Amino acid sequence: MSFLRLAVRNIARTRLAAPAAVPVPRNWAWMQAARYSASAGLSKDAITARVLDVLKGFEQVDQAKLTPTSTFTEDLGLDSLTTVEVVMAVEEEFSIEIPDAEAEEIQTVQQAIDYIAKTPEAH
Amino acid sequence: MAATAPSKQAILNLYGSTLRASRAFSSYNFRQYFVRRTRGVFQEIKDEKDAGKLRAFYDEKTKELEVLKRSAIVNQLYGGWKLVVEKQQPSRERADS
Numbered sequence: 678m679s680f681l682r683l684a685v686r687n688i689a690r691t692r693l694a695a696p697a698a699v700p701v702p703r704n705w706a707w708m709q710a711a712r713y714s715a716s717a718g719l720s721k722d723a724i725t726a727r728v729l730d731v732l733k734g735f736e737q738v739d740q741a742k743l744t745p746t747s748t749f750t751e752d753l754g755l756d757s758l759t760t761v762e763v764v765m766a767v768e769e770e771f772s773i774e775i776p777d778a779e780a781e782e783i784q785t786v787q788q789a790i791d792y793i794a795k796t797p798e799a800h
Numbered sequence: 801m802a803a804t805a806p807s808k809q810a811i812l813n814l815y816g817s818t819l820r821a822s823r824a825f826s827s828y829n830f831r832q833y834f835v836r837r838t839r840g841v842f843q844e845i846k847d848e849k850d851a852g853k854l855r856a857f858y859d860e861k862t863k864e865l866e867v868l869k870r871s872a873i874v875n876q877l878y879g880g881w882k883l884v885v886e887k888q889q890p891s892r893e894r895a896d897s
Binding site for chain 1: 808809812813815816817819820839841843846879
């Protein structure tokens with residue numbers, strides 16, 4: 678009698694142990710690679726306003742000529758050392774680090790805004 | 801032997817790195833001092849044309865930058881509370897109090 682019970686139990690167990698077929702989604706590889714935390718991103722207007730705010734903090738800046746299109750050295754009357762400082766201040770505002778090679782390129786307010794816009798880490 | 805002057809861009813890069821190292825200090829007094837000092841020292845040399853002097857300045861400041869970086873790290877390890885004059889972290893309050 679107990680032998681019969683054991684046999685029945687074994688049969689039931691093997692049936693349960695059989696792997697349940699899990700349907701593998703077709704886009705499995707994509708799902709593994711996908712990041713679900715998309716960055717909100719900064720709007721162009723927000724970046725412009727914040728960059729201009731940073732520049733307003735510099736006393737050497739000619740406030741009357743301060744527009745998004747102005748250049749640091751010609752329009753705003755900054756020397757090369759202060760330009761470096763402006764770029765550093767922008768870095769600090771957006772908590773990023775701009776490499777030296779790219780920091781050299783930034784000579785206008787617009788270039789600074791564009792650089793922030795294309796940097797995903799900026800926030 | 802005539803010393804070659806470092807390029808303008810090299811000096812500007814050194815200026816940027818030194819400022820960045822100065823800002824890394826965690827205590828307010830050191831931070832402000834080194835930022836101020838860096839500004840002053842580089843403003844003084846701004847109109848210098850003599851290649852020998854520029855080279856000497858550049859070499860000296862490059863060495864100083866290394867010292868400054870190390871000091872900033874040590875200072876970060878032993879950073880104290882923020883002073884009242886500094887920008888404080890926004891204070892958070894419990895919702896149920």
